[in-house]
Amino acid sequence: MSDTSIMSQMDMTAMANVIDACSACMQACMMCADSMAGMEGMGKCAALCANCADMCDTMMRMMLRPMGMERDSMVAMLEACIAMCRVCRDECSTHMQMSETAAMCATACDACMTACQDMLTAMRNV
Amino acid sequence: MSDTSIMSQMDMTAMANVIDACSACMQACMMCADSMAGMEGMGKCAALCANCADMCDTMMRMMLRPMGMERDSMVAMLEACIAMCRVCRDECSTHMQMSETAAMCATACDACMTACQDMLTAMRNV
Amino acid sequence: MSDTSIMSQMDMTAMANVIDACSACMQACMMCADSMAGMEGMGKCAALCANCADMCDTMMRMMLRPMGMERDSMVAMLEACIAMCRVCRDECSTHMQMSETAAMCATACDACMTACQDMLTAMRNV
Amino acid sequence: MSDTSIMSQMDMTAMANVIDACSACMQACMMCADSMAGMEGMGKCAALCANCADMCDTMMRMMLRPMGMERDSMVAMLEACIAMCRVCRDECSTHMQMSETAAMCATACDACMTACQDMLTAMRNV
Numbered sequence: 001m002s003d004t005s006i007m008s009q010m011d012m013t014a015m016a017n018v019i020d021a022c023s024a025c026m027q028a029c030m031m032c033a034d035s036m037a038g039m040e041g042m043g044k045c046a047a048l049c050a051n052c053a054d055m056c057d058t059m060m061r062m063m064l065r066p067m068g069m070e071r072d073s074m075v076a077m078l079e080a081c082i083a084m085c086r087v088c089r090d091e092c093s094t095h096m097q098m099s100e101t102a103a104m105c106a107t108a109c110d111a112c113m114t115a116c117q118d119m120l121t122a123m124r125n126v
Numbered sequence: 127m128s129d130t131s132i133m134s135q136m137d138m139t140a141m142a143n144v145i146d147a148c149s150a151c152m153q154a155c156m157m158c159a160d161s162m163a164g165m166e167g168m169g170k171c172a173a174l175c176a177n178c179a180d181m182c183d184t185m186m187r188m189m190l191r192p193m194g195m196e197r198d199s200m201v202a203m204l205e206a207c208i209a210m211c212r213v214c215r216d217e218c219s220t221h222m223q224m225s226e227t228a229a230m231c232a233t234a235c236d237a238c239m240t241a242c243q244d245m246l247t248a249m250r251n252v
Numbered sequence: 253m254s255d256t257s258i259m260s261q262m263d264m265t266a267m268a269n270v271i272d273a274c275s276a277c278m279q280a281c282m283m284c285a286d287s288m289a290g291m292e293g294m295g296k297c298a299a300l301c302a303n304c305a306d307m308c309d310t311m312m313r314m315m316l317r318p319m320g321m322e323r324d325s326m327v328a329m330l331e332a333c334i335a336m337c338r339v340c341r342d343e344c345s346t347h348m349q350m351s352e353t354a355a356m357c358a359t360a361c362d363a364c365m366t367a368c369q370d371m372l373t374a375m376r377n378v
Numbered sequence: 379m380s381d382t383s384i385m386s387q388m389d390m391t392a393m394a395n396v397i398d399a400c401s402a403c404m405q406a407c408m409m410c411a412d413s414m415a416g417m418e419g420m421g422k423c424a425a426l427c428a429n430c431a432d433m434c435d436t437m438m439r440m441m442l443r444p445m446g447m448e449r450d451s452m453v454a455m456l457e458a459c460i461a462m463c464r465v466c467r468d469e470c471s472t473h474m475q476m477s478e479t480a481a482m483c484a485t486a487c488d489a490c491m492t493a494c495q496d497m498l499t500a501m502r503n504v
Binding site: 040 | 411415419420425
Binding site: 159160162163164165166167168169170172173176 | 289293294295298302
């Protein structure tokens with residue numbers, strides 16, 4: 001099976017969902033990182049959110065380049081994005097009571113994990 | 127073991143090497159993507175280089191945030207970066223004869239893989 | 253007037269419009285850059301789209317950091333974003349007949365210019 | 379004068395200096411933003427550093443795409459980068475006594491301003 005066929009057989013709905021979920025997650029993480037920066041003891045949360053924002057940005061960019069659709073790198077990046085979103089969600093969940101921004105960030109991370117997982121599942125069925 | 131101790135026990139030389147190798151690889155990939163984008167039939171190579179540039183940029187940014195040092199996300203991103211660099215190196219290697227930019231890109235990808243692998247090894251020894 | 257007051261007096265609708273327009277423009281530019289890459293003679297268009305995507309990404313990120321709201325840097329970046337979107341729109345407009353992706357990109361660049369211009373106007377009225 | 383000639387007449391030393399200065403400034407700003415994010419009351423400094431890092435990253439990426447070399451967008455982005463580096467340098471200068479990271483960041487911002495200004499001067503002489 002050629003690389004080109006990977007693209008043509010991909011679940012376009014799953015791809016569109018990853019793009020939308022990464023875009024929303026990036027924005028939520030950026031705002032959460034900014035909100036947490038400068039609060040005493042919240043430096044780790046700010047850094048994890050900034051890392052998650054960068055990773056979602058890159059994941060989205062890769063999805064927006066159909067010509068670069070290649071299985072190994074795509075699977076590895078989806079798995080990395082899921083790992084990062086899980087860490088960020090778990091961290092921000094502990095601050096939900098005191099921060100609406102953190103609550104929104106945790107929700108966006110969770111949705112992004114689901115979208116990436118669905119994409120992985122779709123790729124494994126090709 | 128706390129997250130903080132992960133950072134303090136990390137091999138600082140390995141981290142500095144990842145930062146330098148990712149920075150060099152990002153620059154080489156950006157130039158290769160630009161060069162290939164103007165050549166007929168080289169769209170796939172251009173897209174893989176652009177993906178690799180974005181992933182190295184994000185990997186480097188994560189290394190530059192000591193407060194966000196967290197094992198699971200870091201290991202997953204290092205593995206993703208290695209996978210992407212391997213794909214980009216393999217693609218660009220096939221164009222080395224006709225393009226000095228591609229040759230430089232393949233070399234930078236290879237060095238970046240090595241630096242990320244060394245960092246993974248160092249993390250597993252903590 | 254303190255920096256904090258700049259933020260509090262800002263037109264929140266204008267800011268939200270810039271974020272949405274930059275996000276849409278980044279995505280359209282990414283896809284157009286990928287589509288153009290590898291087509292004979294379209295390297296310049298691909299590069300301008302890639303530049304515009306990166307600039308819109310950065311513009312959006314700055315809007316998502318309320319604590320970094322500072323007049324001089326914000327005005328200069330809005331002006332740079334408008335200049336870049338104009339160049340990209342003018343280039344992609346010339347390829348609208350042959351490419352639906354270029355047509356979408358030109359439209360997104362135009363909308364982004366308008367959103368950034370409205371934001372500049374709102375800032376000058378503060 | 380065609381766009382291609384802009385590139386061929388450009389001062390290659392000035393371009394290489396901008397790339398190096400932006401790369402160094404991005405790294406210094408990333409580390410300063412991370413360091414400040416964990417300090418109470420330093421949220422504004424962290425956000426300005428994060429903005430400056432993103433802008434230097436984009437400026438560097440544009441320089442690494444020779445095919446996208448276009449006068450209006452390049453001049454506007456160089457001017458925006460200078461404005462941002464000035465704001466970040468001024469902010470970080472006030473924290474030099476208490477933070478070596480801030481001192482390094484202020485120095486890197488100053489060097490980046492100089493490199494961008496030299497590039498603008500070189501472009502105006504073409």
